[in-house]
Amino acid sequence: MSAHSSSAGEPELGQLARFAVSPARRRKDRIARGAVLTGTVIALIPLVLIVYYLLRKGLGAWSTSFFTTDPTGNTFFGGSNIGGIKSAILGTIEIVALASAIAVPIGIGVAVWLVEYGKNSWFAQAVRFFVDVLTGVPSIVFGLFVYIVLVVGTGSTYAGYKGSIALSLLMLPVVIRSAEVILLLVPAALRESALALGAPRWRVIFNIVLPTALPGMITGVLLAVARAAGETAPLLFTAAATLKTNFNLGGFMNSLPVQIYKDVTSPTTAVVNRAWGAALTLVVMILLLNLIARLIARRSRLA
Amino acid sequence: MTPDGRTQELTGMDPESSSELGRQRQDRSSEATSGPHRITTTATISPPATIGTDPQAKPALNVKLEQLRAFYGNSEQVKGIDLEFRANEVTAIIGPSGCGKSTMVRCINRMHEEIPGARAEGRVLLEDFDVYDPSVDVVAVRRAVGMVFQKPNPFPTMSIFDNVAAGLRLSAKRGGDMRAKVEAALRSAGLWDEVADRLDAPGAGLSGGQQQRLCIARSLAVDPEVILMDEPCSALDPIATLKIEELIDRLKQRVTIVIVTHNMQQAARVADRTAFMLGGELVEIGPTQEIFTKPNDSRTEEYVTGKFG
Numbered sequence: 001m002s003a004h005s006s007s008a009g010e011p012e013l014g015q016l017a018r019f020a021v022s023p024a025r026r027r028k029d030r031i032a033r034g035a036v037l038t039g040t041v042i043a044l045i046p047l048v049l050i051v052y053y054l055l056r057k058g059l060g061a062w063s064t065s066f067f068t069t070d071p072t073g074n075t076f077f078g079g080s081n082i083g084g085i086k087s088a089i090l091g092t093i094e095i096v097a098l099a100s101a102i103a104v105p106i107g108i109g110v111a112v113w114l115v116e117y118g119k120n121s122w123f124a125q126a127v128r129f130f131v132d133v134l135t136g137v138p139s140i141v142f143g144l145f146v147y148i149v150l151v152v153g154t155g156s157t158y159a160g161y162k163g164s165i166a167l168s169l170l171m172l173p174v175v176i177r178s179a180e181v182i183l184l185l186v187p188a189a190l191r192e193s194a195l196a197l198g199a200p201r202w203r204v205i206f207n208i209v210l211p212t213a214l215p216g217m218i219t220g221v222l223l224a225v226a227r228a229a230g231e232t233a234p235l236l237f238t239a240a241a242t243l244k245t246n247f248n249l250g251g252f253m254n255s256l257p258v259q260i261y262k263d264v265t266s267p268t269t270a271v272v273n274r275a276w277g278a279a280l281t282l283v284v285m286i287l288l289l290n291l292i293a294r295l296i297a298r299r300s301r302l303a
Numbered sequence: 304m305t306p307d308g309r310t311q312e313l314t315g316m317d318p319e320s321s322s323e324l325g326r327q328r329q330d331r332s333s334e335a336t337s338g339p340h341r342i343t344t345t346a347t348i349s350p351p352a353t354i355g356t357d358p359q360a361k362p363a364l365n366v367k368l369e370q371l372r373a374f375y376g377n378s379e380q381v382k383g384i385d386l387e388f389r390a391n392e393v394t395a396i397i398g399p400s401g402c403g404k405s406t407m408v409r410c411i412n413r414m415h416e417e418i419p420g421a422r423a424e425g426r427v428l429l430e431d432f433d434v435y436d437p438s439v440d441v442v443a444v445r446r447a448v449g450m451v452f453q454k455p456n457p458f459p460t461m462s463i464f465d466n467v468a469a470g471l472r473l474s475a476k477r478g479g480d481m482r483a484k485v486e487a488a489l490r491s492a493g494l495w496d497e498v499a500d501r502l503d504a505p506g507a508g509l510s511g512g513q514q515q516r517l518c519i520a521r522s523l524a525v526d527p528e529v530i531l532m533d534e535p536c537s538a539l540d541p542i543a544t545l546k547i548e549e550l551i552d553r554l555k556q557r558v559t560i561v562i563v564t565h566n567m568q569q570a571a572r573v574a575d576r577t578a579f580m581l582g583g584e585l586v587e588i589g590p591t592q593e594i595f596t597k598p599n600d601s602r603t604e605e606y607v608t609g610k611f612g
Contacts, residue, residue: 119419189456193518196414197525198446199473207473211460 054280061277071259073243075268082270085278087245088259092282094247095160095239095255096229099167103228104221106168107175108210114176115183116205134173140233142169147237160246160253163239170234171224178220182213215297222293226286232257256282363390363559364429364447364528366411371425373406373415380406382583383425388529393551393560395574395591397567399611403583404563408531411561412448413441429529446474449522449558453534455514457506457521464502466517470524484524491557492520493550512543519550530554532562536569548573567607571595579603 065084072083110127118124146166151158186209194204210217235258242252256278263275366388373381381403388394396404409415410423413434426433434444457466467485485502489495494516498509506517515535522530532551536544551560551573564570570577571591578588579598587600598604605611 187456189452189454190458192414192417193450193452193456193521194458194469194473195417196412196445196450196452197470197473197522198442198444200442203473207469208458208460212458214460 054276054283057273057276058280059277061273062280066274066277067281070245071243071254071274075266075271080270082268082274083243085256085259085274085281087243087254088256088278089281089285090245090247091160091239091254092229092256092285094249095163095167095235095253096225098161098164098249099171099228100221100225102164102168103171103175103224107172107221107224108179108217110172110176111179111183112205112210114180116201116209131173131176134169135177138233139170139231140236142166143234143237145169146234151238158238158240158252160239160249160251163235163253163255164249166234166238167228167231170231171228174224174227175221178223179213179217182216182220183209185216186212218293218297222290225289229286230257230282232261236261256285361526361528363555363557365390366448366529366559366561367426367428368407368411369426369428371407371410371423371427373403373410373423374421375406375418376420380583381410381423384580384585386578386585386588388559388561389576390559391555391557392575393555393562393573394588395570395577396561396563396580397565397570397577397606398580398586399606400565402580404580405533407580408533408561408563409450411529411531412445412450414445414450442474446525447527448529448531449525449527451515451519451522451530451532451535454538455511455518457509457514457517459505459507461506462503463498463506463509463517466506467520467524470521474525488520488524489517491523491554492516493546493553494520510543512539512546515539515543515547516550519547519554523554527558529559529561532560534563534565537565544569567595579606581606 063084067084067089068086069084070087071085072081074081074083110131114124114127118127143166146162146169150156150162150165190208190212191204194208195201199207235255239253239255239258241258241262242254244254246253260275260278260282263271263278266272266275368384368386371381371384371386372379384407396408398404406415411427411434413423415421415423423435425435427435429444429447432439434448457463458469461469464485467488468481470488471481471484486495489498494513497513498504498517506514509517515538519530519535536547539547548569551562554560555575562570562573574591576588577591577594579586579594579600579602581602586602587594587598589599594603595607598607
């Protein structure tokens with residue numbers, strides 16, 4: 001009784017028709033696929049255009065002196081002596097580094113508390129609510145807040161570290177929420193087996209939970225860093241703009257977004273081009289940071 | 304540290320009563336060996352001489368539950384159980400899904416309370432001290448009572464070596480020859496010969512059965528006196544299961560073993576005594592052979608003969 005032997009010959013037409021795809025179904029499938037594909041292409045258009053214009057206009061501004069000299073502030077003589085963006089690059093690195101140094105440990109700490117200790121208590125829920133509110137606050141508000149409290153409030157003036165604080169406020173909710181999501185993904189079974197070995201909770205967190213979550217947390221932190229590095233508004237009235245390279249976070253400090261903001265409104269074509277060059281530099285810097293962090297994350301993961 | 308250091312650390316007992324305890328334990332284990340034996344079909348059990356040779360090893364502990372109740376929120380899952388797990392014996396817990404087997408076992412090393420909203424009442428005695436006594440350090444209890452879970456769960460970021468060493472490192476029992484301790488634990492878990500040449504490979508790269516033996520090695524490394532196994536073979540194939548069962552048979556010379564299982568044949572193969580639970584209550588406990596051949600309770604008989612569950 002071999003059911004598979006073809007003693008009955010070819011299947012009859014009636015049988016085939018039962019399983020055939022109807023033309024209506026086929027049409028609907030095509031329309032749905034077409035709609036999804038169109039959406040994808042439309043979303044890609046601005047992305048491609050941004051990269052295209054950045055490369056076309058930005059690359060033209062790039063040169064060795066572009067990266068090695070400070071802006072001169074001199075926009076006369078047809079823009080032949082406007083200088084580069086060294087102070088802006090270094091300023092952005094310094095400000096964002098300090099902002100990350102503030103926001104990342106605090107943010108991860110808050111996330112660990114939320115996941116491992118706070119859980120669903122009312123206080124944890126309140127913290128989550130306020131973090132969500134913070135995520136939605138426009139960046140200029142953080143700038144204003146720091147301006148009121150640290151610039152006007154102290155009767156002093158702009159400084160790089162004040163810009164860092166404004167940026168760290170901006171990064172904090174992103175770091176907290178992304179780290180929380182990743183920590184929740186760490187299987188409960190891992191915590192349990194570590195606890196069952198007689199490990200104190202803090203050791204479970206430091207030796208098991210955090211290393212397991214590390215690659216994911218790096219991604220979240222990077223998103224926050226990338227967002228902060230591109231912000232202009234929080235820096236405008238906190239770190240201000242300046243021409244000279246400054247390694248003292250207590251002084252005025254230039255940054256790429258602020259430099260772009262000032263340059264792009266200039267009547268001098270060369271200065272506008274410098275804005276494009278600076279924009280491309282910013283994008284490349286964030287891309288590099290991404291790459292490096294991904295490599296680190298890959299190396300640190302065993303499986 | 305004295306061989307009995309942990310017991311003292313937990314109970315604060317004076318050494319005299321502690322040695323008294325040791326004598327009681329010896330009595331009990333000799334009693335256990337002369338008692339009725341398991342009905343076994345496995346002929347391939349390896350010679351047990353490899354275990355229990357460690358002079359530092361602590362004697363297995365008697366575990367006693369007194370009116371143990373466990374709750375999830377307001378729902379009572381374990382409804383007042385009195386039960387004794389004898390030192391150097393394997394006790395199997397059988398019963399249908401949701402009857403509270405796992406919950407009860409997780410109360411012994413206080414893992415039950417790790418679930419939000421979960422709590423337990425009653426007493427769990429390791430020899431003479433109650434693990435639910437307010438003065439007891441939960442961490443110390445868990446070092447004395449190891450646990451192996453249903454799904455093999457080696458730490459994914461760690462190598463085979465580090466997985467076993469993790470028990471020692473996490474519980475801050477550093478010092479001594481880490482490598483020797485890891486090797487001893489892997490040998491005890493019957494895994495050494497398979498992994499000796501790749502200790503630095505990720506633990507997650509092993510097969511399911513090897514991973515589970517790695518987890519057993521990990522819990523053995525901290526030198527527990529009791530090991531709780533919560534359906535340790537349910538995710539494994541029959542050959543891997545057999546290896547774990549042989550291992551359980553050898554390990555009982557060194558520790559008290561409580562094994563929760565859905566597999567009645569497994570209970571029949573490995574357990575000296577078997578307890579049958581139903582609806583959060585203990586129906587009966589007795590020598591495995593009796594539970595499976597002439598149980599006292601009709602519900603046990605119905606369950607072991609496959610009429611329900």
